[in-house]
Amino acid sequence: MNGSKLSQTQKISNLEKPSNTEIKNIISDVYNALNEKGYNPVTQIVGYILSGDPTYVTGHNNARSLITKVERDELLEEIVNCYLSSNL
Numbered sequence: 001m002n003g004s005k006l007s008q009t010q011k012i013s014n015l016e017k018p019s020n021t022e023i024k025n026i027i028s029d030v031y032n033a034l035n036e037k038g039y040n041p042v043t044q045i046v047g048y049i050l051s052g053d054p055t056y057v058t059g060h061n062n063a064r065s066l067i068t069k070v071e072r073d074e075l076l077e078e079i080v081n082c083y084l085s086s087n088l
Helices: 020-036 041-051 060-067 072-087
Strands: none
Touching: 020 041, 020 060, 020 072, 041 072
């Protein structure tokens, strides 16, 4: 292998970040699934965001799979943006 290629950084540019609307829909779907299963959705979502442990989210209605499609910092950013836009 060519030594010059080993010193170059590869850039991945085709990763698609979910839109704000998609993130809102995912949060809503996860909230509803947790609520349907009798969990406190707020504490469960906070637990997931803080720990990264997907077992805080139920598999009901594919909620666990949905929430792991979004980076935790993107979830938090959307939640804070929604809060601030409706309270300031």
